[in-house]
Every structure is written in structure tokens, then in C-alpha cells.
Amino acid sequence: MAHRLKACPFCGSRKTEPTQYHSIFFVVCRDCHADGPAKDSESDAIEAWNTRVTRKMDGDGH
Ligand SMILES: [Zn+2]
Known part of the structure; x- marks a missing residue:
């Protein structure tokens, strides 16, 4: 990977993995079934997921 x-x-959970559904990709959490933004490629989906995680943590920091 x-x-x-x-x-x-x-x-x-760290059980997150990229998933493909037809022609779109997104990241899903296997524990709580949260899913990330749908993108055209696996790498974009992963980047979007990581970006959202960072933003969420920044918000909590305040
Ligand atoms: Zn989860």
C-alpha cells in the first residue's frame, strides 16, 4: 500500500480502507461504517479522508 x-x-478505529463502488472511490471505517467523500480515484479518496480527519482534529483543538 x-x-x-x-x-x-x-x-x-484504524480499520479504515479504500473501497470502490462502480466508478467511484471512498474510504470506509469497518467498525462504525463511516464513509469519506466519494472521489474519482482511490488516491483522491484517501487524501479527502485524511484531510477531513485533520480538520476534525483542528476543530477539537479549539
Ligand atoms: Zn469508525
């Missing part, structure tokens, strides 16, 4: 997924922002 070239890409690194961050832990789930909702339950903290």
Missing part, C-alpha cells in the same frame, strides 16, 4: 490512511475520526 502506497497510501497511509488515518484513523477514523468518529470512533478512532
Whole structure:
């Protein structure tokens, strides 16, 4: 795996994995079934997931 997924922002699980549905890709958490933004490629889906996790943590920091 070239890409690194961050832990789930909702339950903290590290069982996150990229999923393909027809022609779109998104990251899902296997523990709480949260899913990330749908993208055209797996790498974009992973980036979107990681970005959301970072933003969530920044918000909690305040
Ligand atoms: Zn989760």
C-alpha cells in the first residue's frame, strides 16, 4: 500500500480502507461504517479522508 490512511475520526478505529463502488472511490471505517467523500480515484479518496480527519482534529483543538 502506497497510501497511509488515518484513523477514523468518529470512533478512532484504524480499520479504515479504500473501497470502490462502480466508478467511484471512498474510504470506509469497518467498525462504525463511516464513509469519506466519494472521489474519482482511490488516491483522491484517501487524501479527502485524511484531510477531513485533520480538520476534525483542528476543530477539537479549539
Ligand atoms: Zn469508525
